[in-house]
Amino acid sequence: xxxxxCARPGCADQIFIPDHPGPGxxxxxxxxxxxxxxxxxxxAAEAGAIAVRVVMVEPALDDHVAAVLSSPAACRRVLRQIxxxxxxxxxxxxxxxxxxxxxxxLRRPEAPRPPDRLR
Numbered sequence: 001x002x003x004x005x006c007a008r009p010g011c012a013d014q015i016f017i018p019d020h021p022g023p024g025x026x027x028x029x030x031x032x033x034x035x036x037x038x039x040x041x042x043x044a045a046e047a048g049a050i051a052v053r054v055v056m057v058e059p060a061l062d063d064h065v066a067a068v069l070s071s072p073a074a075c076r077r078v079l080r081q082i083x084x085x086x087x088x089x090x091x092x093x094x095x096x097x098x099x100x101x102x103x104x105x106l107r108r109p110e111a112p113r114p115p116d117r118l119r
Contacts, residue, residue, distance in 0.1 A: 006030040008038040009054040 003014040006029055013030035029035035068074040082103060085091050091100040 006034055008034050008041070 001019055002017050004017060005011075006013045006015055008029065011030060011034055013034070015027050015030050017026065029038065068078055082091075082099065085096075086100065086103055090096065091103070
C-alpha cells in the first residue's frame with residue numbers, strides 16, 4: 001500500500017492507495033469534506049473573492065543533514081549507498097570528486113595520538 005498527498009492545496013493528509021486498486025476512478029481527496037472545501041475554494045477564487053496561492057517550501061539542506069545524523073539507520077543507509085557507488089565507480093564523475101576525497105580520507109588509518117601528559 002502506498003500513500004499520495006491529497007489534491008487540495010493546503011491539506012497535509014495522505015490518501016492510502018491499495019497495491020491492487022479496484023474498479024473506478026482513483027481517489028483524489030482525503031475525505032468528502034476536503035473535496036467540498038476544495039470546490040468552495042475554487043469557486044471563490046474564480047469569483048475573485050479569495051486568492052489561492054500554493055507555495056512549496058523545500059526544507060534547507062541543513063535540515064536534511066540533521067535528520068540523517070539523528071538516525072543511526074539513516075546514517076547506515078547513506079554510508080552503504082556511498083560505498084556501493086564507490087565500488088561501482090560512480091564517484092569517479094567530477095561532480096562527486098569531493099565525496100570521493102572525503103571517503104578516501106575516512107578510509108585512511110588515523111595516526112596514533114600521543115598520550116596525554118600530566119603536568
